[in-house]
Amino acid sequence: MAAELFGERGYDAVSLDDVAERLDVTKGSLYHYFSGKEELGSAAIEALGTTWTARLAELVERVGGPPGVRLRVLVREQLIVAVREHPAGLGLFLVPDAWPDAQRAVIKELRRRHDRLFRDIVEEGVATAEFTVTSVDTVLQCMRAAMSQAPVWCAGLADPALDTALDELADTLMMLVGQPPPVPPRS
Numbered sequence: 001m002a003a004e005l006f007g008e009r010g011y012d013a014v015s016l017d018d019v020a021e022r023l024d025v026t027k028g029s030l031y032h033y034f035s036g037k038e039e040l041g042s043a044a045i046e047a048l049g050t051t052w053t054a055r056l057a058e059l060v061e062r063v064g065g066p067p068g069v070r071l072r073v074l075v076r077e078q079l080i081v082a083v084r085e086h087p088a089g090l091g092l093f094l095v096p097d098a099w100p101d102a103q104r105a106v107i108k109e110l111r112r113r114h115d116r117l118f119r120d121i122v123e124e125g126v127a128t129a130e131f132t133v134t135s136v137d138t139v140l141q142c143m144r145a146a147m148s149q150a151p152v153w154c155a156g157l158a159d160p161a162l163d164t165a166l167d168e169l170a171d172t173l174m175m176l177v178g179q180p181p182p183v184p185p186r187s
Contacts, residue, residue, distance in 0.1 A: 003044040007091035011041060011099050041103050048089050049110030052081055056117055067125030068179050074117060075143065076170040079150050083166065087151035118143065125177055132178035139176045146173055 002019045009018075016037055020027040034040040056077055063073045082090045093111055118140055125131030133139045146169065154165050171181035 002040060003048040003092060004086065004088040006041055006044060007086075007088035010091075011103065014041075016040070038100060038102055041099070042106050045092050045103055045106050045110065048086065049093065049107070049114070052086070052089075053110065053114045053117065055081070056114070060117065060121070067121050067128065067130050068174070068177075071118070071121045071125065071177065072170055072174050072179070074121065075147070075173050076166065078147050079166045079169060082147060083150050083154045083162070090148060090151060115140065115144075122177060133176070142176055143173050 001022050005019060005022050006014050014037070016027050016030055019037075019040060020030055023030075030040060034043065056074055059077050060070050060074050063070055093107055093114075099107060119136065122131060122133070122136050122139060126133055126136060150166075150169060153169075154162055157165055174181070
């Protein structure tokens with residue numbers, strides 16, 4: 001919840017009073033666990049980012065299979081988390097330079113680990129000739145940009161339109177690595 005608040009408003013616009021109100025606790029109880037806003041911000045960022053990345057890594061490991069299968073599952077799950085579960089939390093990781101040094105370092109390390117999941121699969125797909133790309137870096141930048149905008153694009157959509165939009169976006173992003181959309185089942 002604190003992470004969502006920081007993501008919605010930005011670090012400078014959030015006070016400990018705001019966090020206490022959102023969490024329905026006293027400001028004093030926050031000081032019991034955190035020395036101040038910086039420590040709380042770091043903990044919130046680290047908790048959300050670590051949980052998010054671990055979830056994605058576990059999913060990729062569980063699914064297995066060729067790079068195309070793993071990348072599509074990874075992209076689709078990233079979209080679910082970003083759009084349905086933590087749209088405001090995504091904002092924490094997009095503009096690390098707006099944060100104080102301590103949090104900036106945490107954010108950059110979490111982004112590096114998160115990006116590594118995608119990079120490893122794309123590089124494997126290129127190495128095995130399953131993927132065709134102009135540049136791994138460019139593909140990853142395009143994927144990140146599209147996935148970060150997904151909450152904006154999908155705002156106001158409800159199921160089943162939201163599921164359709166997420167599937168279509170995942171299919172489109174897979175085309176960046178030369179993977180055509182799955183063929184729909186015949187009626």
